[in-house]
Amino acid sequence: MFSKACTYGIRAVIYIATQSLDGKRLKIQDVATYSGSPEAFTAKILGKLNKAEIINSYKGPHGGFEMDTQKIQSTKLEEIVYAIDGDSIYNGCALGLSECDASDPCPMHNKFFQIREELKDMLGTTTVFELAFGLKSGKSTLLR
Amino acid sequence: MFSKACTYGIRAVIYIATQSLDGKRLKIQDVATYSGSPEAFTAKILGKLNKAEIINSYKGPHGGFEMDTQKIQSTKLEEIVYAIDGDSIYNGCALGLSECDASDPCPMHNKFFQIREELKDMLGTTTVFELAFGLKSGKSTLLR
DNA sequence: TCTATTTAGGACAAAATTGTCTCGAATGCG
């Protein structure tokens, strides 16, 4: 569904958000440890998320990553997925055709349409805050 | 969503089905051409589908691939996906955790649950016949 | 039986994705 890079990214953002809500800034190493992702690879992904202005990064002593409270509340999953995987989730044909739409559909187009719409809707409405809140309150986990 | 191998496989089965409904047996080359897939790679995938008894293969002159009318009607997309991609579509956690269920969910588990259920339902109820019929009657295409 | 045809299957190759390492740049602090 999502690339590994994307799952690492989402997990990282959720974890960074939980800590930012406590006013804590995190080093890459901590993000990697507590989101259960390989450190160096995670660093790359955080770079993308920083460029996309989803998270903020600071160099030097006491530097690290954090996320504005405002951003935590306004950022949708969609934006994270887009920053890492691009729009493949949205425009991709279920059967891999280069073009596929209602006017010239692949055999699965109509069957798939509704599922894709729901997925879009979920990604477009779910906020980082929601997910971070669930994690913070112990209702969900990132490590297993 | 699906691997490339899986999209090739689904496309191949749909095309084979349309031709089998006309009593035609197909060589790999034709399957590849009309389902828009690389020939040698498609051959491997057809091997898997044959082992899974979704399609039948025959060696020698006038050999090729075909599909029983009964199989065309009874085979669900689910079976094709399973034969090629295994059960990753079903048991995978959206965030890539090795285990993730209602009793110990990842932060996205509940958000994702409904979408996965719909996907399961679609794959479990859609038959090859439906898709092949759509293609045969010109309502959909495999080549673009 | 001999030959042409067609799939089966394994070895191999290419490409994409995932992952690591190193070195440079920025920055805070004594």
Next chain:
DNA sequence: CGCATTCGAGACAATTTTGTCCTAAATAGA
């Protein structure tokens, strides 16, 4: 300033997925 700390970015490596090629095995038909 000088130094320790932390991210940034690119080179490089490993793994997975995708894709090709070649030979063997099966088989229909002359």
